[in-house]
Amino acid sequence: xxxxxxxERGGGEGLGYVKVMTDAQMEVLxxxxxxxxxxxxxLVEMHRALTAQQDCISGMRxxxxxxxxxxxxxxxxxxARQRWTPTPMQLQILENIFDQGNGTPSKQKIKEIAAELAxxxxxxxxxxxxxxxxxxxRSKRKQAALPNNAESEAEADEESPADKKPKSDRPLxxxxxxx
Amino acid sequence: xxxxxxxERGGGEGLGYVKVMTDAQMEVLxxxxxxxxxxxxxLVEMHRALTAQQDCISGMRxxxxxxxxxxxxxxxxxxARQRWTPTPMQLQILENIFDQGNGTPSKQKIKEIAAELAxxxxxxxxxxxxxxxxxxxRSKRKQAALPNNAESEAEADEESPADKKPKSDRPLxxxxxxx
DNA sequence: AATATATGAATGAACG
DNA sequence: CGTTCATTCATATATT
Numbered sequence: 001x002x003x004x005x006x007x008e009r010g011g012g013e014g015l016g017y018v019k020v021m022t023d024a025q026m027e028v029l030x031x032x033x034x035x036x037x038x039x040x041x042x043l044v045e046m047h048r049a050l051t052a053q054q055d056c057i058s059g060m061r062x063x064x065x066x067x068x069x070x071x072x073x074x075x076x077x078x079x080a081r082q083r084w085t086p087t088p089m090q091l092q093i094l095e096n097i098f099d100q101g102n103g104t105p106s107k108q109k110i111k112e113i114a115a116e117l118a119x120x121x122x123x124x125x126x127x128x129x130x131x132x133x134x135x136x137x138r139s140k141r142k143q144a145a146l147p148n149n150a151e152s153e154a155e156a157d158e159e160s161p162a163d164k165k166p167k168s169d170r171p172l173x174x175x176x177x178x179x
Numbered sequence: 180x181x182x183x184x185x186x187e188r189g190g191g192e193g194l195g196y197v198k199v200m201t202d203a204q205m206e207v208l209x210x211x212x213x214x215x216x217x218x219x220x221x222l223v224e225m226h227r228a229l230t231a232q233q234d235c236i237s238g239m240r241x242x243x244x245x246x247x248x249x250x251x252x253x254x255x256x257x258x259a260r261q262r263w264t265p266t267p268m269q270l271q272i273l274e275n276i277f278d279q280g281n282g283t284p285s286k287q288k289i290k291e292i293a294a295e296l297a298x299x300x301x302x303x304x305x306x307x308x309x310x311x312x313x314x315x316x317r318s319k320r321k322q323a324a325l326p327n328n329a330e331s332e333a334e335a336d337e338e339s340p341a342d343k344k345p346k347s348d349r350p351l352x353x354x355x356x357x358x
Numbered sequence: 359a360a361t362a363t364a365t366g367a368a369t370g371a372a373c374g
Numbered sequence: 375c376g377t378t379c380a381t382t383c384a385t386a387t388a389t390t
Contacts, residue, residue, distance in 0.1 A: 033208070033211055033212055033215060036212065036215030036216060036218075036219055037215060039215075039219050039222075040215060040218050040219055040222060043219065043222035043223065043225075043226060044222065046226060047222065047225060047226065047229070050226070050229045050230075082381085083369090083370050083371070083380090083381075083382090084370065084371090085369090085370080085382090086370095088214040088215075088217045088218045088221075089218060091214060092214060126371085127370080127371095130370060130371060130372090131369095131370080133371095133375075133376095134369070134370070134371085136375085137375070137376065137377085138368095138369085140375095140376090141376090141377095142203075260367095260384080260385080261385080261386090262365085262366050262367065262384080262385060262386075263366065263367090264365090264366080264386070264387095265366090283377095283378085286377095305367085306366080306367095309365095309366060309367060309368095310365095310366075312366095312367095312378085312379085313365065313366065313367085314365095315379090316379075316380065316381085317364095317365080319379095319380095320380090320381095359390100360389100360390085361388100361389080361390075362387100362388080362389070362390090363386100363387080363388070363389085364385100364386080364387070364388085365384100365385085365386080365387095366383105366384090366385080366386090367382100367383080367384080367385100368381105368382080368383075368384095369380100369381090369382085369383100370379105370380090370381085370382100371378105371379085371380085371381100372377100372378080372379075372380095373376105373377080373378070373379085374375100374376095374377085374378100
C-alpha cells in the first residue's frame, strides 16, 4: 500500500485503489512526448541556423538578450522573480545529471554544471547546489514513508505491488539538445 | 495501439492483463510533457521573433513548421491532475488539531493524524503535512496583512473549531503575463 | 460559461 | 543533511 505514499493524493471515496493508465493512454502520452521531442529538436536546430545568419543583420540582435533559448520559465521574461526558477532546458539537464546517479556533485562539478546551465538562462552556483540538495532530500523522502499503515481498520487498502525507488525511472525521452 | 498489452510476455493465462502505470510514473510523464510543451512554446515564440526580421534572408523560411498543432493549447492540458479535498469531517479534525496550538506536527504526529483521518476518507500523510504547512503559512500571512487598519485582528490562538475560511486579502499576483 | 477566490501541492531557499 | 519557511502554481469551488 502507499506505494507512492508521499505523492499519492487521496482520491475521493474511501475505496483504496491505485490510479493507473491503460496501455492506450500510455501510448498517447508516449506519442505526445515523442512529438514534443521532435519539434524541439527541429526548432533548436532551426534556431541555430537562423542565428548563424543573424550576422548579416548586425544591428538587429534585439540587444543581447535576443530571446535566448528558453529563457524564463512560465512566460516571458517580463516578470522579475525574486527566486530562481529553472528554465525547462535547465531542468532537463539537471535531471539528467541527477539521474546519472553521481550523488552530491563536488564543488568543482557544481561550477561546471552552473557554467553549462548559464547558457540556458540566469543561474548561480548556489542555485545548482540547492537544487541538488532539494532533489536528493525529496527523492529520499518519497521513497520512505510507507513502512506501516496497517492500522487502517477494515480497510482493504493494502496492496500496490509496484513499489520501488522512484529515482531510477528514466522518462523514456530524457535528452534533447542537452547542450 | 491495438488496445491492450498483448505484447511481449506471452501471458498465456486467459486473463489478459493490462499494463499500467502508478501515479508516480504518471507524474513523471506528465512533467516531461509539460517541460517539452514549455520549451516548444518558447522556441516557437523565439522563432517568430527571429523570422520577423528574416525578411532580408528570404530563402530561409523553413516552411510553416510552427508546432501549432492541436496540442500546446497554451497550457498543457495533457493530464489534469486531481487533488485531494478534505471531507468536512477531516477538515473539522484538522482545524481542531491546528487550533490546539501545537504548531509543528512532527512526522510521528502526522502519521497518527493521517491514520485517524483515514477513517473518514481517503487521505495520505502528505496531504496532512501539506495541510498544516498551508494552514500555518496562510494564517501567518493573513496576520501580516493590513497592519494599520481599523480592523483589530482577533487572530492567532483563538478557538472556533467550526470556523474557517475567512476573507482573504489581496494576493494580487496570481497570473502574470499569461500570454 | 466566464471570472474570481480558496486551497492543495510543488519547490527554491534558509535554518539548525 | 534533514526539516522548515515562503512563494508560486494549478485546480476545485464559488460567484456573476
